[in-house]
Amino acid sequence: MKTLIVYASSHGTTERIANIAMEKLDKNEVKIINLKSKQKADLSNYETIIIGGSIHAGSIQREVKKFIKDNTIALMQKKLALFLSCMNEKEEQLEFNNNYPELLRNHSTYNAIVGGEFIFEKMNFIEKFLIRKIAGISASTSKLRYTEIDNLVNAVRGQ
Numbered sequence: 182m183k184t185l186i187v188y189a190s191s192h193g194t195t196e197r198i199a200n201i202a203m204e205k206l207d208k209n210e211v212k213i214i215n216l217k218s219k220q221k222a223d224l225s226n227y228e229t230i231i232i233g234g235s236i237h238a239g240s241i242q243r244e245v246k247k248f249i250k251d252n253t254i255a256l257m258q259k260k261l262a263l264f265l266s267c268m269n270e271k272e273e274q275l276e277f278n279n280n281y282p283e284l285l286r287n288h289s290t291y292n293a294i295v296g297g298e299f300i301f302e303k304m305n306f307i308e309k310f311l312i313r314k315i316a317g318i319s320a321s322t323s324k325l326r327y328t329e330i331d332n333l334v335n336a337v338r339g340q
């Protein structure tokens with residue numbers, strides 16, 4: 182069962198999650214594509230697609246939205262799993278629902294909200310200011326849900 186993982190990441194956390202998932206799958210059967218790179222994804226080569234992105238000011242990366250918009254029909258014919266990295270625990274389900282279309286959420290084998298990280302070293306001045314002010318956090322923080330990444334991988338493996 183060939184699997185394609187497509188993701189977009191702003192400060193590297195979603196990329197790390199995508200790589201963790203990839204390492205748990207059979208390396209001969211999995212390919213990973215960063216949607217911010219120029220690499221094209223030919224979905225016809227894969228039975229399973231995992232899509233991931235993260236939330237900034239309420240929205241997922243536009244590259245994820247475009248990938249979904251351009252490939253909805255093909256995605257509906259694949260085994261699918263969706264994951265989202267974000268830090269606002271109160272809003273996370275709403276953010277998931279607002280950013281992944283209902284059609285795909287319902288078709289998806291596993292919908293994972295995997296937590297996230299604030300990496301201050303990678304933020305610009307405005308981002309640092311916003312996170313301090315809105316989240317009240319002023320140092321790098323990781324709240325990744327590794328168990329949920331495992332659950333997602335197990336679901337696409339059919340376990």
Ligand SMILES: Cc1cc2nc3c(=O)[nH]c(=O)nc-3n(C[C@H](O)[C@H](O)[C@H](O)COP(=O)(O)O)c2cc1C
Binds near residue numbers: 266
């Ligand atoms: C400037 C900024 C804005 C953010 N806005 C939100 C938000 O609106 N909701 C949320 O749940 N998380 C928010 N986050 C948290 C990110 O989703 C989290 O840091 C995520 O792990 C980032 O993943 P990435 O490095 O792959 O982009 C924000 C983070 C930053 C730096």
